[in-house]
Amino acid sequence: MHPFARLPAILAAVAFGFLASVAAAALPPGVTQGASVEGITEYSLKNGLKVLLFPDASRPKTTVNVTYLVGSRHENYGETGMAHLLEHMLFKGTPTHRQLDAEFSRRGIQSNANTFYDRTSYHDTFNASTPDLDWVLALEADRMTHSIIAKKDLDSEMTVVRNEMEQGENSPSSILTQKLLATAYEWHSYGKETIGARSDVELVDIGRLQTFYRMYYQPDNAVLVVAGAFDRDRTLALIARYFGPIPRPARTLPRLYTVEPVQDGERTVTLRRVGNTQFLAVAYHTVPGAHADSVALDALADLMTVAPAGRLYQALIETKKATAVDNWNAALHDPSFVMFEAQVPVTDSLADARTALLATLEGVRSRPITAAEVERVRAKSLKHWDETFADVNRLGLQLTEAIAAGDWRLFFLQRDRWRAVTVADVQRVAETWLKPSNRTLGEFIPDPNPDRAPVAPTVDVAALVKDYRGDPAMSAGESLDPTPANLEARTIRFTLGNGMKIVLLPKRTRGSTVRFALHLHQGDEKSLFGQAPRGTLAAAMLPRGTLTKSRQEIEDALDQARAKLSVGGGETATVAGGQTVRATLGDTLRLVAEILRQPAFPAEEFETIRRERIAALEESRDDPDSLAERALERHGNPYPAGDVRYVPTLDEEIAGLRAATPDDARRFYAQFVGGAHAELALVGDFDAAEVRALVTELFGNWSSPAPFTRVPDPLVRRPPAAIALATPDKASASAQGEIAFALNDTGPDYPAMVVATYILGGVDNSRLWKRVRDKEGLSYGVYAMLHPGSFEPNSTLRIGAQFAPGNLARTKAAIGEEVTRAVRDGFTPAEVAEAKAGVLKLRRLGRTQDGSLAGALAQQAYLGRTFALSGRIDAAIAALTPAAVNAALSRYVQPDAFAFVYAGDFAKTAK
Secondary structure, three states: OOOOOOOHHHHHHHHHHHHHHHHHHOOOOOOEEEEEEEEEEEEEOOOOOOEEEOOOOOOEEEEEEEEEOHHHOOOOOOOOHHHHHHHHHOOOOOOOOHHHHHHHHHHHOOEEEEEEEOOEEEEEEOOOHHHHHHHHHHHHHHHHHHOOHHHHHHHHHHHHHHHHHHHHHHHHHHHHHHHHHHHOOOHHHOOOOOOOHHHHHHHHHHHHHHHHHHHHHHHOOOOEEEEEEEOOHHHHHHHHHOOOOOOOOOOOOOOOOOOOOOOOOOOEEEEEEEEOOEEEEEEEOOOOOOHHHHHHHHHHHHHHHHHOOOHHHHHOOOOOOOOEEEEEEEEOOOOEEEEEEEEEEOOOOHHHHHHHHHHHHOOOOOOOOHHHHHHHHHHHHHHHHHHHOOOOOHHHHHHHHHHEEEEEHHHHHHHHHHOOOOOOHHHHHHHHOOOOHEEEEEEEEEEOOOOOOOOOOOOHHHHHHOOOOOOOOOOOOOOOOOOOOHHHHHOOOEEEOOEEEEEEOOOOOOEEHHHHHHEEEEEOOOOOOOOOHHHHHHHHHHEEEEEEEEEEEEHHHHHHOOOEEEEOOOOOEEEOOOOOOOEHHHHHHHHHHHHHHEEOOHHHHHHHHHHHHHHHHHHHHHHHHHHHHHHHHHOOOOOOOOOOOOOHHHHHHHHEEEHOOOHOOOOOHHHOOOOOOOEEEEEEOHHHHHHHHHHHHHHHHOOOOOOOOOOOOOOOOOOOOOEEEEEOOOEEEEEEEEEOOOOOOOOOOOOHHHHHHHHHHHHOOOOOHHHHHHHOOOOOEEEEHHHEEOOOOOEEEEEEEEEEEHHHHHHHHHHHHHHHHHHHOOOOHHHHHHHHHHHHHHHHHHOHHHHHHHHHHHHHHHHHHOOOHHHHHHHHHOOOOOHHHHHEEEEEHHHHOEEEEEEEOOOOOOO
């Protein structure tokens, strides 16, 4: 009976208050008292060590437990297994405490340790004895920071650790759990087995292990528990004596911030090894152990497997589909998991057991949890809690898990939650977490002779390359200053008899490479009406087979010629481009001519192309970038369906593909495709005279079956708009905006608009980039791009960005404010000077890339231009003044005239 039990309440309160003040005053220097719950009191030392004391003289035993808040969750790449290795190494002793096993044995101390995801704990249980308690506390304080982590001890202990690892490998259930969690967790360390990867353990660097020890084995990362028979005041004094002098470390513990993303579909892992029993295991991601729903999940797991009334017990054991069922609700520090396992004899159907297992677990919605089920497991759990709390030594060990989950008081809070948990709580967590999209299923299938891949060998790279010499050096290219004048001086232009324009720019190149570009123009506004998507399909079919070669033979011929070729196009043009080398240029061009002039249009290839294109369009149905771009192109489009300038809806485009036939593509080709209205450009290492003769032979007599007149592209100003499109469950949103104005690439303001666009959003150091990405961190990429017309005065300025849907308002504001500021205030002289230099460097760089140069030469031929225009534009850019750039921007760009489309999951979050 409490000594004050018979006193009046007020006297008892006074007496107790007096006692408490005396106790507080009696605390050793540097020790402060904290929370006290049901006989357990927390104390703190100045160095950060937390102490829990639970005195109980009813049993003459004492347990000392030190929990370090470090486990496999804290290990980085190459460090797996380090926390567990240190658990072993701390039994090697310190400079002042050696031969620990002998000391434990001599004193009758039961000492052990274990490592888990969130913590490592060391526990010592012994007959209550002040000398033994003194020795244990001195030891634990000593090995907290002075353990010998030596290479020789690590080498000797490696056999023990390896054997422990091998024991786990021998257990089909254990190894299945390991593989299951590795599949369930993509990023978080809960997917790594605590014992670690064999290579990390066997090859561990001793210096790195010592660093890991010094990082985590410190008083501010530990909780000391003393439970059982001991004198509180004397024990606190001993703790202050041994642990108090350990300094608080200056280091800062690494902040762990990996969050496992929500699983978005079923995952399956199959393990085949020697064994005599089949196993099934299924895991579902859940909540952290400290979360209120963790107890509801405990109840759910228990009511599934408790014998004989458990749902899985009845569905699997009683029906003889399995011989054992079990569960594990991992109440860990971070979002955890609940796992169910079934053992199935090899003579029974694993498929039947799997069906019953999943139907039972995920069938709770149709078969709700009952009050009787919850009461049954509640009674068992509370009984277990009472048993634990009644045994203070057992309690001292159980507190470890609560400490690892976040705080020792969670032990009591979980009990209170068990008392309060309802049927509705259990039903809710079952429906929330036990679902296929959150499921990872594992199967162990015994196989007496598993066909496993061998361990990949290591390679001594230094020895491998020691005397390597290689082939003779590749032929080097010439140094040609890519000024417009120099390039024009090299360029050869002529026209074939059929009207095809040829542009040759011979020069020596590294590896004797040659790039080429061929543009075929076809039809007119009237004749092309209603032809989509026949032109696109016809162009795609060209490299799929000729009258003499299959698709595979074409691919083989290109490889033999060391060539690359791409062919595509649409209703108004068919284009081909690629590269080869000087030695096989003739073979390559002959193959290109055969592909373009003798297509076979094989029906099976047509169906393949159509399916590919429909699948790609279906995939884009909820893609924010694709949807925003299509919606922007359709906004304000004045052309009727059937016009080549009309932009179809996604469904219209898919319907057009579904309705098309191989004959449609064949007829389009026969009606429109030819070489009379075309340009061919070659850049690289070749003999110009030989190439002239060859292209004349291959293309000179290729006529076009129909007249060609360019389809007009007049200026169309899109109405200002801010259109929002919903793309549910997409983590990234897209913004696409555009303004059109009367300008083309030969106009006097074109150079100024190139520079203005560059400053606004054409480079990583642009206005939009610095504001949207660097300053506010809203987007990975934001840009502004000028699309100039080459005929009619019709140009557009496009602005685009990707961003988190919750940042819609901020992204809108940031882009709008920067465009408005640029137009209103203009750009500074420094910005203009830097941009002019940058633009000129980019233009020069483009002229050094032979593939781009070939395309530009073909385009020059189509437009009737030469490099003289490029030189004039370069000179105009170099001569620009800030006033000219700012005047052009304000003349053509009105911030409130943009049409913007925003596509994203804007209903999900808002910031």
